[in-house]
Amino acid sequence: MLNVHSCLEHVKKHRADIALVDKYAAWFEMKNNGYSTELTIWQPALIKHPLHIGISKEHPDAEYIITSFNKGLEQIKRSGEYDEILARYEHLASAQPE
16 A cells, blocks of 8 residues: 555656545645645545544553543534634645645
């Protein structure tokens, strides 16, 4: 499996026509590696997958970490902060790198 940088390099060098990568990761990579005039992020996304967090059941604090994460996530969703964060990064990812 290739990383985002390698995938974008394949497209840049015409070894691939398209790279299926996370748009935020692609935006970050494009911005930081000067691809802004060569590559474009396709909108809307071709496919969407939810993100998950995982922790080993063997970790001594696994239950506490999972519970704390879920409580914190619920808090920021209730307060509206979660939507603000998504909107801020959605705006960044939909804009082409400079």
